[in-house]
Structures are given as structure tokens and as C-alpha cells.
Amino acid sequence: MTTRTIQGQKNLQKINQASKDGIGGSPLRPDGTLKVKGEFAYSSDLWHEDMLWGTALRSPHPRANILSVDVSEALAVPGVYAVLTHEDVPGEKYYGLEIADQPALAIDKVRYHGEAIALVAADHPETARRAVKKIKVEYEVLTPITTEEQCLDPETHGYVHEPHEYRSHAYGNVCHEQRLVSGLGVTDEVRALADVVVSGEYEVGMQDQAFLGPESGLAVPAEDGGVDLYVATQWLHVDRQQMAPVLDLPLEKVRLTLAGVGGAFGGREDLSMQIHACLLALRTGKPVKIVYARDESFFGHVHRHPARMRYEHGATRDGKLVFADCRIVLDGGAYASASPAVVGNAASLGHGPYVIPNVRMHAIALYSNNPSCGAMRGFGAVQAAFGYESQMDRLAEALGMDPVELRQLNAVTQGDRMPTGQEIDAPAPVAELLQRVKDMPLPPPLDLEHLDVRTLPGALSNTSHGEGIVRGVGYSVGIKNVGFSEGFDDYSTARVRLEVIGGEPVAMVHTAMAEVGQGGVTVHAQIARTELGVEQVTIHPANTEVGSAGSTSASRQTYMTGGAVKLAAEAVRHELLERGRHRYGWTQDDLALVGGKVVSASAGVLIPIVDLLGEDAVEQTREHHHRPTVPFDKETGQGFGHVQYTFCANRAVVDVDVELGLVKVVELTAVQDVGKALNPLSVVGQIQGGCTQALGLAVMEEIVVEDGKVRNASFTDYLIPTILDTPPIPVQILELPDPHAPYGLRGVGEAPTVSATPSIVAAIRQATGKALNRIPVRPEHLTDTL
Amino acid sequence: MRVTFSANGKPVEADDVWEGESLLYVLRERVGLPGSKNACEQGECGSCTVYLDGVPVCSCLVAAGQVQGREVRTVEGLAGEDGELGLVQQAFVDAGAVQCGFCTPGLLVQTDALLAADPQPSDTDIREALSGNLCRCTGYEKIMDAVRLASARTCARGAEK
Structure with missing residues (x-):
């Protein structure tokens, strides 16, 4: 509204300019200066007088009974203040995001490699580490349950959780499942309608979020018997909800404040050190800091579910899809974490952004003695996209069609129904995204005459001077939901206050939103500027003194908490203008706050905001709820389950050294519809970052697990893309507004992580002719050395 | 042990340093310079990079005792005396190269x-x-932009002189 032009009121034009730092602009991050000066306080930077260091003893076995734990030697180490086991947990012994199946400290058995058994607090981190080694645990080591076949045969191989333990409607070692049938389903009669049928089995390895800031925080015991925790998390309120019962404290005595967060990507949705630090602080009466080392970080958070998928697609001779059938098996590991939601996404989005008349789907998550898996950027949709997009390429080849044209021919658009029966009631420009990405200029061809070997596969290792290098190009598109689904009311709260400070109107925005790097704090200030016509905005530290902001995940924060800031700011504006109407008798219905003034399109400037405010602050708090959704029917998968859909299309260009099996991604192009780019600089940054994590999954990243044991818990052995591995990432954004969303915006962060991986694999297939049914693609997959 | 060295031009002294501590730990936990970061503590991630006698090193791989009498310059020492951002710092902010910032x-x-x-x-x-x-976080594109911007500004500043 602040951008409306005022006809015939030239004197107003200057003040009618919306702030360039409002929505649609790209103001600089409010925390940017602190971050480049090294002064931004991350959770691992915190310090307190008399502070102790906490650390955990973790299981070396993926499955074992604990026969005894002897902490006496550890307690005797000078400098050690406390050693705790599950017997010291005062309240509920179990917690969990969706199912409370995880013990705060292991009780009588361990279910995965790295499970926490005991805690130590000491005056130096090394003292704590040495004391941990003196805790004596007697194990009865059991054969871990690690494969799909073992999990599905509990009579032979056993249960990860015994049948009476913490399993809702699950059976055997199945944690959660979702079936879906639409149209006629997939039967022999339906299959007979297709001229061409392709099928494939696909596998996705276990990816890690690999955020750089390790899990960490500082717990400070309070005089009221409660505890204050300063922590890096994605959702303060859900942390507290899980912590308080375990600590046997009422919610209000567990106060959380967000410390600086060094990335998250889903890996901070579950608790890590929160309960442990608070237990130690409450026991010792001293502040306790816990900072994970990188190896502990790999054990201390959940990962992306590895998946095994079987797809079958049938189409007519001219390329129209007739049916699609899929079974997705996700390894959830020892504890449920977000597995039910991951299954829901895999089932409902697992056939991609395509119109398919007849569909069948079965998605399940298993309990196993592998590391727990849960949320990671794009969960459920990422795994499936590798399957259905591989199938699209396979189908195009079988039909002799161009793979982009095949996708466009079957692409969903607004008004179509997903296999869940949910109508897509907002723009869904899938075919256009594909066309645009195809029309983007290609990078120059490989020039053997003038090449810099550093740009080749193998790069600085000087492995080729151009010989054996083959170029490939691949395309893909993906779909992701935004916000929590299946009936979950993940509302957000915002408090906005407007007052005069130093002669200027200043807005203060207070939410519990976890700023994890995404730039939500920048966007909140932009929204306040646009809605209140002020320049100065203060972002209050995020804490539990204000209502929940929901999780910084599911691409939801700008939509949900941004939406709450908008509602609260609108309420402040309304109250302020009502005050003016009451006081000055304004009768105009075209009042707005622009450039620090109350203006009327018809009457011009009425009053500066500072004069209308005077000494009084105006403050409003609002909750923002998205439109309601419903759970998917357990058997048919039908239901209005998702809040919003988001789409991204990619093109990958790769050079492959076909002799050595080395891959260099030369360029990774992305075109995404974002509805409305509230901050274009941040939006592009999100898309480029999301594409790079997809690149990692395509060709580099996997937690290697052998018989339940993690073999590469370090950045030496778990490789994430460096700047040399990452190509230029040209991005084009579309802005087709979603009528249901604040400002028409669409969640941004996850769609590129869903869609980009298959384009890279497609490009490698084109270069090598290999089938490549597993990611990450490794050199041995390309050179027949397996 | 006691370790004395120069950090960002100022003499610092750390007491009761355990021999196994790294320069990174001493900077972060003993002399109040937590700007250098602890992402991997094994020399793989570069987040703890500091100048040691003018040469960039991973401070997590330098034993504290090795810096006795030497000069360390950290991220906290890149800004001007008046707190004004250095040219490279400003370029990172301007280009959008900072997300989580770790x-x-x-x-x-x-x-x-x-x-x-x-x-x-x-x-x-x-x-x-x-x-x-x-x-x-970034996919490095904005970091490339930031370095190019810093390079252009460095050259422009050189041309002015």
C-alpha cells in the first residue's frame, strides 16, 4: 500500500516513496556488521563466570544391553563436578519431536552408535573428556538391525523398540507408513492402458546437514529453581516443550534465548545438548557450557533418511503419463524424530509435479540400529525427486522424446489435482520454469586449447589436461510443500511496538523466530518498514518471552512469522490511525503511514508519526495461522494436506573424466517461482545455497554406515562442496503471487535442494551412458571398478 | 604454562594453559577473542583462519605454545582502529556473502x-x-561476488593513491 502513487499531489511524491529498505528491496543484514567483525555471539562463543564444561559418554555399539555403569573413577578426577546417568534424570525419561521414544540418557540399552549414556561436568573441556573415558560401562553387544530385510522380519532379527515401547500404530520395526491410491490405482488393467512402461530401483545415501556451527549452548541455573538456556536451535518453544517434563520443571521455569546459530538445515529441529546442559547446570548449581566437536556433531543430530525406492511409470506413445507406482522405504534409524512427517511428504509429493491419472504409493519409515534420521532441507521430497526425475529421463529415452518436453507435457498447473486429491489453487508454472531454464544460455563448450586445468574434474590435483573429459547436460524439476502439513497448526507469533526514540519513530519487532542464517531478521525489519512507514526498526532478541514462532524449517518462516509481523504491524497501524481519527476527526478512508508521516491520498500529509505518538507507545501482538489442512487418509492418502506448493527447475552442465570417474559440475542453473521476493538478494542466496547442498548429495556427501557404525564422522572423511567443487549458479526468479500467502510470497529455501540433484545425475548419465541408480555418484560408479 | 604473544597488535598473556590447547582455544576461551570459529577443529574447514606472523594458518592446528612471542592477527583485527569495517569486511556485507556467518x-x-x-x-x-x-549456506556465489567487489575496491583505492 505504501507504493501507491498520489495523483496530482506532487508535493507528496517524495514522502510517498516506499522505503527502499522495505519489502522488495535488499537492505543489508542487521547482523552483518557484527558477523564480519567476529563479534556476533554464536552459541559456542558464550562464556560465564565460574562456567563448567559438559560432555557426554557415547555408545561405541549400535545395539547393546547395558549391564552396568560405574562412574566412581570419573567422579574422582580432580576438576570434575558431576557425572550423571539416566538415574539422575528427575522427570520424564523420554522425549521426542513427534513420538517420545528417545531417552534423555540411555536406559539399559543403546540403539545406535553414538547414543549418549552419561554426562560429565568439569572445569576444563579436556578434564571432562578424560573423565568420560573413566566411566566403566559393561555391555552385552547385540547384532544390530540395519537392513530393510532385517527390520521387516523382527521375529528373526528382533525389535529396535520392543512391541510395548513407544510405538503408536506401527508394527514390527515400521515407525510410520502412508499409502496412497488415486484414480484406478495401479492394476494389471491400468498397466495395459500404457504403451510404454519403465521401472527402476533407486537408492539415496545418508546425507548430513553439516552446518558449520557445532551444537552448543550455555545453561545457567536460576534462583527460582529453573534454568536459563542460551542455545542454537530452530524452534525455541518446541525445545522447551520437550525439555521441561524431563527436567521436571514447569514450562515457565525453562527459559530459552536464541544464541547465534551457525546454520541448521533441519539438523537443529531435534534436541541435542539442551537437556544435557540443563541437567548438569541444575545438578551442580553452576553455569554449564556444552560445545560439540565435529565428530560428536555427526553423532549428536539426526541425518537425512537414506531411501530405497522402486518406481514404475506407464505412458501412452505420445508421452502422456497413464500411471505411476512407487514404494519408498526410508531408514529412520533408532528414534522417530521427524520420520512421520518425512513419510507424509514422500508419499504425497513422491510422484512429482506431474498429472498422473492413476497412482499408487506406499511410503514407510523403519526403526533400525542405524543413526537416527529426521529433518534435513526438503525432507521426503528430496529422496523421491531423485526417483521420479530419473524415471522421467528413462521414460523420455524409451519414448524417443526430449526429456524437457516430456516433463512439460505432463506438468501440473494451477487447477490440477495432486495424487492426494488436493487441488493446486495457486500458480504452478512447472512447464514455464522448465522452458526458462532450457532457454538460459549455456556455458561455452570445453576449450582444450585454452583450458585452465584447475577448472577440470580433479582440479588442483592435475589429473587431466583435457583427455578423457566428456560433457553432459541434464534437466530436472521438483516440488516441495511449504509449512507444516497434515492438520498441524504451526502458527507464528509477533509483537510489534512503535514508539518515539531520539525524536524518530522506531518500530521494535519481537518474535521467537530462530534466525539460522536465512535472513528472517532482515525480512522482519523490511515488513515493519513497509507497514509502518518508518526507517528505524529494532529486532528484539528471540526468546520464549513471546509466543511461539514455529520452526525455522519447511521453508515456512517468511510465510508464517513474516506473516505474523505483518499482522501485528497492521494492528499497530490501525490503532495509531484510530487514535488520529479520534483526536483530529479525520474522515478520510485512504490513510497510510509513509516516510514517517500519516498521509492521505486525497488530503496530503496529516501529521508526522512522532507527533501522533507523542510519549505513548503502540504495541500489538498477533498470531498468524495458515489455512487449515487435514491428515492424509491412512489407506488412500487423500486429503487437503499441504499449505502451499513450491517449484524449482534446474539445468546442470557437467564435465566427467570418464577414465578416472571424476565429476566437475561446470554450471548449475536454477529457475524458481517465489511468489514475491521480499528480499531478492537473500532469495537468490537461498537458492544458490540450496542448489549446492543438492550438488553435495549428487556427487559427494554420504555418511558411511557399516553394520550400524558410522565410519566418517569428520570433515576429513565426510566431504561437503568447497568453492572449487561448486560452479557458477545462475538464478532466475519468477514472481507469480499466491493469493493465499502474505504478499503472495512462496517459501524458498527447500525447492532447489529437492530439484537440483537429479539434474546433475542426468547430466552425468548423458556424459557416461551409465544408469546411475544410486546417489551420491562415486568415481567407482563411473569406471566399472566396483 | 603461561603463553604471551601479540594479538591484533596488543600484548596478551594467558595463564594456566594446558599443553594440549590450541591457539584457537586460547584465543576463544582465554583471551576474549571468540571471532575465530570452531567448526571442525581439525584443519578442514578454515573457519579458524588467523594470521600468524603474517601467514594465514588454521589456528586449531597450532599448539598454543607455538605462538609464544609471535604476532597473531584475527578477524577482530581486520577493522580499523575506529571500528570502521575493513575493505574486505565491507565487501562481504555488501555482496550478501554472509548468511549464518560461521x-x-x-x-x-x-x-x-x-x-x-x-x-x-x-x-x-x-x-x-x-x-x-x-x-x-551460500553456495559460494555471493562470496565470489564479495571477493570480486573487494578486488575492484582495492584496485580503485590503489589508483587513487
């Missing part, structure tokens, strides 16, 4: 060293020079 201190020191050695690096030179600094 990799930023190390990248700033490494970029500072790169531009000191070569004010006009090619894109491939930049990628080679920064290949020891992991970033998980």
Missing part, C-alpha cells in the same frame, strides 16, 4: 591474504585460494 571470519582473513598477494585474482585464482574454507 565461515565468514576465516574467509575474511583468507581473502585479505589473497588480495594482499594479488589484488586482481581471476575467478579460478579466487576459487583456488579459498578452497580450504567451507561454507554451507
Whole structure:
């Protein structure tokens, strides 16, 4: 509204300019200066007088009974203040995001490699580490349950959780499942309608979020018997909800404040050190800091579910899809974490952004003695996209069609129904995204005459001077939901206050939103500027003194908490203008706050905001709820389950050294519809970052697990893309507004992580002719050395 | 043991240092300079990069005792005396190269060293020079933009002189 032009009121034009730092602009991050000066306080930077260091003893076995734990030697180490086991947990012994199946400290058995058994607090981190080694645990080591076949045969191989333990409607070692049938389903009669049928089995390895800031925080015991925790998390309120019962404290005595967060990507949705630090602080009466080392970080958070998928697609001779059938098996590991939601996404989005008349789907998550898996950027949709997009390429080849044209021919658009029966009631420009990405200029061809070997596969290792290098190009598109689904009311709260400070109107925005790097704090200030016509905005530290902001995940924060800031700011504006109407008798219905003034399109400037405010602050708090959704029917998968859909299309260009099996991604192009780019600089940054994590999954990243044991818990052995591995990432954004969303915006962060991986694999297939049914693609997959 | 060295031009003294402590630990926990970051503590991520006698090193791989009597310059020492951002710092803010920011201190020191050695690096030179600094948020594109911007500003400043 602040951008409306005022006809015939030239004197107003200057003040009618919306702030360039409002929505649609790209103001600089409010925390940017602190971050480049090294002064931004991350959770691992915190310090307190008399502070102790906490650390955990973790299981070396993926499955074992604990026969005894002897902490006496550890307690005797000078400098050690406390050693705790599950017997010291005062309240509920179990917690969990969706199912409370995880013990705060292991009780009588361990279910995965790295499970926490005991805690130590000491005056130096090394003292704590040495004391941990003196805790004596007697194990009865059991054969871990690690494969799909073992999990599905509990009579032979056993249960990860015994049948009476913490399993809702699950059976055997199945944690959660979702079936879906639409149209006629997939039967022999339906299959007979297709001229061409392709099928494939696909596998996705276990990816890690690999955020750089390790899990960490500082717990400070309070005089009221409660505890204050300063922590890096994605959702303060859900942390507290899980912590308080375990600590046997009422919610209000567990106060959380967000410390600086060094990335998250889903890996901070579950608790890590929160309960442990608070237990130690409450026991010792001293502040306790816990900072994970990188190896502990790999054990201390959940990962992306590895998946095994079987797809079958049938189409007519001219390329129209007739049916699609899929079974997705996700390894959830020892504890449920977000597995039910991951299954829901895999089932409902697992056939991609395509119109398919007849569909069948079965998605399940298993309990196993592998590391727990849960949320990671794009969960459920990422795994499936590798399957259905591989199938699209396979189908195009079988039909002799161009793979982009095949996708466009079957692409969903607004008004179509997903296999869940949910109508897509907002723009869904899938075919256009594909066309645009195809029309983007290609990078120059490989020039053997003038090449810099550093740009080749193998790069600085000087492995080729151009010989054996083959170029490939691949395309893909993906779909992701935004916000929590299946009936979950993940509302957000915002408090906005407007007052005069130093002669200027200043807005203060207070939410519990976890700023994890995404730039939500920048966007909140932009929204306040646009809605209140002020320049100065203060972002209050995020804490539990204000209502929940929901999780910084599911691409939801700008939509949900941004939406709450908008509602609260609108309420402040309304109250302020009502005050003016009451006081000055304004009768105009075209009042707005622009450039620090109350203006009327018809009457011009009425009053500066500072004069209308005077000494009084105006403050409003609002909750923002998205439109309601419903759970998917357990058997048919039908239901209005998702809040919003988001789409991204990619093109990958790769050079492959076909002799050595080395891959260099030369360029990774992305075109995404974002509805409305509230901050274009941040939006592009999100898309480029999301594409790079997809690149990692395509060709580099996997937690290697052998018989339940993690073999590469370090950045030496778990490789994430460096700047040399990452190509230029040209991005084009579309802005087709979603009528249901604040400002028409669409969640941004996850769609590129869903869609980009298959384009890279497609490009490698084109270069090598290999089938490549597993990611990450490794050199041995390309050179027949397996 | 006691370790004395110079940090950002000022003498510092750390007491009761255990022999196994790294320079990174001493900076972060003993002398109040937590700007250098602890992402991997095994020399893979570059987030702890500092200058040691003018040479960029991973401070997590330097034993505290090794810095006795030497000069350390950290991210906290890149800004001017008046607190004004250094040229590389400002370029990172302006280009949108900072998201979570955990990799930023190390990248700033490494970029500072790169531009000191070569004010006009090619894109491939930049990628080679920064290949020891992991970033998980940005996809590196805005970091490339920031280094190019810092390079252009460095050259413009040189031309003014």
C-alpha cells in the first residue's frame, strides 16, 4: 500500500516513496556488521563466570544391553563436578519431536552408535573428556538391525523398540507408513492402458546437514529453581516443550534465548545438548557450557533418511503419463524424530509435479540400529525427486522424446489435482520454469586449447589436461510443500511496538523466530518498514518471552512469522490511525503511514508519526495461522494436506573424466517461482545455497554406515562442496503471487535442494551412458571398478 | 604454562594453559577473542583462519605454545582502529556473502591474504585460494561476488593513491 502513487499531489511524491529498505528491496543484514567483525555471539562463543564444561559418554555399539555403569573413577578426577546417568534424570525419561521414544540418557540399552549414556561436568573441556573415558560401562553387544530385510522380519532379527515401547500404530520395526491410491490405482488393467512402461530401483545415501556451527549452548541455573538456556536451535518453544517434563520443571521455569546459530538445515529441529546442559547446570548449581566437536556433531543430530525406492511409470506413445507406482522405504534409524512427517511428504509429493491419472504409493519409515534420521532441507521430497526425475529421463529415452518436453507435457498447473486429491489453487508454472531454464544460455563448450586445468574434474590435483573429459547436460524439476502439513497448526507469533526514540519513530519487532542464517531478521525489519512507514526498526532478541514462532524449517518462516509481523504491524497501524481519527476527526478512508508521516491520498500529509505518538507507545501482538489442512487418509492418502506448493527447475552442465570417474559440475542453473521476493538478494542466496547442498548429495556427501557404525564422522572423511567443487549458479526468479500467502510470497529455501540433484545425475548419465541408480555418484560408479 | 604473544597488535598473556590447547582455544576461551570459529577443529574447514606472523594458518592446528612471542592477527583485527569495517569486511556485507556467518571470519582473513598477494585474482585464482574454507549456506556465489567487489575496491583505492 505504501507504493501507491498520489495523483496530482506532487508535493507528496517524495514522502510517498516506499522505503527502499522495505519489502522488495535488499537492505543489508542487521547482523552483518557484527558477523564480519567476529563479534556476533554464536552459541559456542558464550562464556560465564565460574562456567563448567559438559560432555557426554557415547555408545561405541549400535545395539547393546547395558549391564552396568560405574562412574566412581570419573567422579574422582580432580576438576570434575558431576557425572550423571539416566538415574539422575528427575522427570520424564523420554522425549521426542513427534513420538517420545528417545531417552534423555540411555536406559539399559543403546540403539545406535553414538547414543549418549552419561554426562560429565568439569572445569576444563579436556578434564571432562578424560573423565568420560573413566566411566566403566559393561555391555552385552547385540547384532544390530540395519537392513530393510532385517527390520521387516523382527521375529528373526528382533525389535529396535520392543512391541510395548513407544510405538503408536506401527508394527514390527515400521515407525510410520502412508499409502496412497488415486484414480484406478495401479492394476494389471491400468498397466495395459500404457504403451510404454519403465521401472527402476533407486537408492539415496545418508546425507548430513553439516552446518558449520557445532551444537552448543550455555545453561545457567536460576534462583527460582529453573534454568536459563542460551542455545542454537530452530524452534525455541518446541525445545522447551520437550525439555521441561524431563527436567521436571514447569514450562515457565525453562527459559530459552536464541544464541547465534551457525546454520541448521533441519539438523537443529531435534534436541541435542539442551537437556544435557540443563541437567548438569541444575545438578551442580553452576553455569554449564556444552560445545560439540565435529565428530560428536555427526553423532549428536539426526541425518537425512537414506531411501530405497522402486518406481514404475506407464505412458501412452505420445508421452502422456497413464500411471505411476512407487514404494519408498526410508531408514529412520533408532528414534522417530521427524520420520512421520518425512513419510507424509514422500508419499504425497513422491510422484512429482506431474498429472498422473492413476497412482499408487506406499511410503514407510523403519526403526533400525542405524543413526537416527529426521529433518534435513526438503525432507521426503528430496529422496523421491531423485526417483521420479530419473524415471522421467528413462521414460523420455524409451519414448524417443526430449526429456524437457516430456516433463512439460505432463506438468501440473494451477487447477490440477495432486495424487492426494488436493487441488493446486495457486500458480504452478512447472512447464514455464522448465522452458526458462532450457532457454538460459549455456556455458561455452570445453576449450582444450585454452583450458585452465584447475577448472577440470580433479582440479588442483592435475589429473587431466583435457583427455578423457566428456560433457553432459541434464534437466530436472521438483516440488516441495511449504509449512507444516497434515492438520498441524504451526502458527507464528509477533509483537510489534512503535514508539518515539531520539525524536524518530522506531518500530521494535519481537518474535521467537530462530534466525539460522536465512535472513528472517532482515525480512522482519523490511515488513515493519513497509507497514509502518518508518526507517528505524529494532529486532528484539528471540526468546520464549513471546509466543511461539514455529520452526525455522519447511521453508515456512517468511510465510508464517513474516506473516505474523505483518499482522501485528497492521494492528499497530490501525490503532495509531484510530487514535488520529479520534483526536483530529479525520474522515478520510485512504490513510497510510509513509516516510514517517500519516498521509492521505486525497488530503496530503496529516501529521508526522512522532507527533501522533507523542510519549505513548503502540504495541500489538498477533498470531498468524495458515489455512487449515487435514491428515492424509491412512489407506488412500487423500486429503487437503499441504499449505502451499513450491517449484524449482534446474539445468546442470557437467564435465566427467570418464577414465578416472571424476565429476566437475561446470554450471548449475536454477529457475524458481517465489511468489514475491521480499528480499531478492537473500532469495537468490537461498537458492544458490540450496542448489549446492543438492550438488553435495549428487556427487559427494554420504555418511558411511557399516553394520550400524558410522565410519566418517569428520570433515576429513565426510566431504561437503568447497568453492572449487561448486560452479557458477545462475538464478532466475519468477514472481507469480499466491493469493493465499502474505504478499503472495512462496517459501524458498527447500525447492532447489529437492530439484537440483537429479539434474546433475542426468547430466552425468548423458556424459557416461551409465544408469546411475544410486546417489551420491562415486568415481567407482563411473569406471566399472566396483 | 603461561603463553604471551601479540594479538591484533596488543600484548596478551594467558595463564594456566594446558599443553594440549590450541591457539584457537586460547584465543576463544582465554583471551576474549571468540571471532575465530570452531567448526571442525581439525584443519578442514578454515573457519579458524588467523594470521600468524603474517601467514594465514588454521589456528586449531597450532599448539598454543607455538605462538609464544609471535604476532597473531584475527578477524577482530581486520577493522580499523575506529571500528570502521575493513575493505574486505565491507565487501562481504555488501555482496550478501554472509548468511549464518560461521565461515565468514576465516574467509575474511583468507581473502585479505589473497588480495594482499594479488589484488586482481581471476575467478579460478579466487576459487583456488579459498578452497580450504567451507561454507554451507551460500553456495559460494555471493562470496565470489564479495571477493570480486573487494578486488575492484582495492584496485580503485590503489589508483587513487
